[in-house]
Amino acid sequence: MDDTERDRAADGGDATTVREGDPDELVAVMRVFDAGLLEADAGEVRDRLAAGDCLVAETSGRVVGALALDGDYVDAVAASPSRRGRGVGTQLVRAALDRRGRLVADFDGGVRPFYEALGFDIEERNGGEGRFRGVLRDE
Template sequence: MFVREATPDDHLEVRRILDAAMLEPGNVERRIRAGDVLVAGDHLGRPDRPPANGGGTRERILGTLVLEPHSVGEGAPDVGVDAGAHIVAIGVRRRHRGRGFGRRLIETALEREPRLTARFDEGVRPFYERLGFSIEPIDDRRYQGVKHRE
């Protein structure tokens, strides 16, 4: 499994994953250029053989996370405190859910950001609970969560 910052060449796969999850992340290409999109996946192929003989490996992107950095003061407890980032969208291909890709994306984001926030529906609340987010209701169907780097 790998997690890395997305490159402009990844934008189509990122869009496909988010579209399949029916998520509206906004301008993904701009977020990729800003370094605010992570991708997770695995490697396919035969690492024991050279590429010329049908060997080598290629990355398969199976999940993605889009961040929007908070402005200082926006969601930050004090001026001068690094406000962290908001999770605009996180998605993993359906067949690969439950294998740790989402967890690794969040963990990697927390290595970069001291604090993450998210807004989400009831259906994904268990995911955020398992990851240790502090969760509060926004209304009858939506929640907001916060997690600080440990």
């Protein structure tokens, strides 16, 4: 079974694809970020979409995940609640890494396992206040 077949099986028959987001998808992307309880600014997300720095995961024509980049910095990454735990976030991060070759992310302890599973080198920030920074390099 290849990666596409695995994705299709995990999605109940509908493959999830990752592509560059379109500025017309601002509302869909913001819904994903809002559902992930991320404090993403709509103006900044609009700018990322216009610059080609926002990736979306799509299943059956619907945006089910999004990742916004600022250079090599992951500004936000989230999957729709119905798609969490199905590899959507992983697909988005891998696609971003393919584009940038290196990614940096700041996050709290609640999502540390996600970043660890992807292979980020993680260090604690701000003297142990539960915030972390991770770096992932394409090797």
